[in-house]
Amino acid sequence: MPNNQFKRGELYSFITGKASTAVARRLQKNFKLAGIEITIEQWSVLYHLWKEDGLSQQQLCDATFRDKPSITRLVDNLEKLKLVKRVPSKDDRRSNLIYLTPEADQLQSRTMEVANQTLNEALEGVTHGQVEIAKEVLHMVYENLK
Amino acid sequence: MPNNQFKRGELYSFITGKASTAVARRLQKNFKLAGIEITIEQWSVLYHLWKEDGLSQQQLCDATFRDKPSITRLVDNLEKLKLVKRVPSKDDRRSNLIYLTPEADQLQSRTMEVANQTLNEALEGVTHGQVEIAKEVLHMVYENLK
DNA sequence: TTTATGTAGTTGCATAAACAACTATATGCC
């Protein structure tokens, strides 16, 4: 079924490229326009900390689908920006718990607003039903490969 | 509609993260298992050159949705690997035309086979109709933000 | 023909990813 192969190939390029790149760049641009000087990778870490503070680096790895070195360096950079603090865990001395600073708390509402606006831009003209199916497909792709 | 917001937020994370990361990692792993020693970014450039040889770097930018510095460096690395050659254009002396080497030609069939296998793994259990809708959504997202 | 403006490509800098090798601490078993 060569025709189907070709169409799948297109999906492939969408999944790995075009759409996610476009979303990432627009989000970064909108952060900058709003005067929010963080990267989207840093944002993806803060996003989980805003939901629940004091996560370990390993928990951040699981939440953000990154490996340990990536989280080490993202936390390094967030610490440099004074947005988080590493606090050694008392229960397990190998482990750091990551806490938000007041500066990071201040950033939350503006940042989430920009993210929501960007999402609305991205999904303009897309129906709720289409979104549900796209989510299902992307979820199945993830489950197939994780 | 806060419930819908939340569900959109999930799509967001799928588009920018989970699924595309999983696909990229699996593809890289499968290349390595097959003894194909290129990165998926290099592959995405070769992919277009296999379709049509002698593209300019600007045409590769458009085809791969990368900026010019990214293509400059990908072509640098592909040249180091002796997979492509820069040939100055005679029509426009600012422009390089990128040609595949015999080594790159040799790589094509194995590489495309691995890519197709990986795509089949990724889409296992996903129907043709679902794929079409996911493509449509990702395309609209891209068009909304490009 | 000169000048302005646009386009192709390169370079420098900061951030991030994948992978491998490493240290330190915890846990489970003899």
Next chain:
DNA sequence: GGCATATAGTTGTTTATGCAACTACATAAA
């Protein structure tokens, strides 16, 4: 207790991205 093994986090190296500044060439208008 003491040893093997697992887990949390760090560091080094290579590759890649985004942005800004730059060079060289092309084109169009005065």
